[in-house]
Amino acid sequence: MLENRSGKAHLYMIFFGLFGFQISLMHHHLDRMPEVTQTTRSPFSISAARQFWTGVRIELPLLLGVIPFGMIYGVLALEAGITPVAAQAMSSLLFAGSAQIITVELVRTAVPGFIVILTIFLLNLRHVLYSASIAPYLAQLPARWKLLLAYLLTDEAYAVTIIHYTQHKDAPHRHMVLLGAGLTLWSAWQLSTTAGILVGAVIPSEWSLDFTIALTFIALVMPAIRDRPGLVAAFTAGITAVLAYSLPYKLGLVLASLVGIAAGMWSKRLR
């Protein structure tokens, strides 16, 4: 009920959130601005705006790895003969880095279209897991919020958001965290694609900035392992992923995740 009324209110909150964020930058802390708080926002909107900016903040470290990746994609797409408009559209409509890079490679080597689509499907199968994993936290939302947040559910947005959710159970307006993280990643991905298309410049690979993505996931996985089943799931999934590395279409990732989850459940039952 509260959620149903709040659709438009949330848009205001984002707006006021942006406004509030600038103020908080100037004054270091939102709480020191009582006059703003009283005149323009209810406590409700402050909480939602805070959650939004929490999402933005936890997503930011990942951009270090995402932006070069987006630029590389833009460069490769043009090299493969894809038009700038189509390359940018792929970043908006497909919005999945690894699938986009592989699509570019398949288009370049003139692989039939239905194989490309099958590959995209298999590569992105893991999103079904993300969707199931994050769904309980979004269950109370009206459908239009679900439609929007599902679009933003990338690897990077999912990873930071789900860790935040498991550490902050029952926080109000928690969907705003996913919105903040998702929009941050979305903006970085669109802009870095554009930069790659326009500039054609690639950050030197010797900088190894792609490694920051693995490092971010390391920072995320440690707090996610909270008990023995979690540890068993992590190790089993990791080892299975190494053993199944040669499977095509990133199927190793899906297989390893499922084996890891099964092992974790099994170890839970043992106790």
Next chain:
Amino acid sequence: MNIWLMILVGGLLTYAMRLSFILLMGKIEFPEWLRHSLSLVPPAVLSAIIFPELLFMDGRLDLSLDNNRLLAGLVAILVAWRTRNTLLTIAVGMAALLILQAVR
């Protein structure tokens, strides 16, 4: 096939997979064991991405001390475990990798 058709169909499929359970949840009741297993998705998926990133060099399994990413990754794991600080983990891990690449 037209590139636009690939983008459109691939994009719709991906969106449908992202939306699947988010839309279903609340309409169907999930059994207890399934909800339990969902809490194991993040550690499983993240580890399944991390392990190959650290252990494979140029597509080949490399468990030796020559593997810079493995060593830097282990340093990062230690930092993440002790501090639980994302930025510090990234900074120390990147520094370790760049130092290893520079001295070898």
